[in-house]
Amino acid sequence: MNDMDRRSMPLFSIGIVMKLTELTARQIRYYEANDLIAPERTKGNQRLFSFNDVDRLLQIKDLLDRGLNMAGIKLLLDEEKKEIPGEIPEKKKKTPANLTDEELRGILKNELNEAGRYGKASMRQGELARFFVRH
DNA sequence: ATTCTGACA
DNA sequence: TGTCAGCA
CATH class of the missing domain: 1.10.1660.10 (Multidrug-efflux Transporter Regulator; Chain: A; Domain 2)
Structure with a gap:
């Protein structure tokens, strides 16, 4: 084993x-x-x-x-989960915990845009952001 | 003694 | 999120 x-x-x-x-x-x-x-x-x-x-x-x-709510955490964790199964992390792959608050915001922003293209398309960017992250 | 699900003065 | 109930 x-x-x-x-x-x-x-x-x-x-x-x-x-x-x-x-x-x-x-x-x-x-x-x-x-x-x-x-x-x-x-x-x-x-x-x-x-x-x-x-x-x-x-x-x-x-x-x-660090300010993320359930939705935001789910997005990050889901992504991290689909990255690891594939290749072996050569160097030091960044896990959410290693990210700075700013990097975290950047990633969340992309996730938001993606989410926006699907189900939450009707929500405006600002509202969507507040839906996933607080601060 | 612990944990589980459901519910909310 | 806390907390209490009623089980297993």
């Missing part, structure tokens, strides 16, 4: 994850409800989180502190 498999192995109860991330059970469940994480379940329906889930939660916590 390789390291990647280990990182996705279901190991921790929500109680342990709470201590590891300093997030409340309410928050953790809320993020799952919004598809930011997808922890496994035990026979008894209890959540089992992997190292990846914990990292993801820490990432979410950081993004939240």
Whole structure:
């Protein structure tokens, strides 16, 4: 079994994850409800989180502190997820946590334009921005 | 003792 | 997001 498999192995109860991330059970469940994480379940329906889930939660916590709301975080995480599966990150690929607030704004702006081309086309740029980012 | 879902004086 | 209820 390789390291990647280990990182996705279901190991921790929500109680342990709470201590590891300093997030409340309410928050953790809320993020799952919004598809930011997808922890496994035990026979008894209890959540089992992997190292990846914990990292993801820490990432979410950081993004939240930096002003992003659920929608904005989902956009970033979804993109990051579709980048990693492909090639091997040669150098130091930038994860949302490594981005400066300005870079973050830049990326979000592009995401906004993209989103604008689809479902949210009716919303004006400004409104869309406020929909994803606060400040 | 823990966690889960649903709901809101 | 907190918190309480009623289960498993």
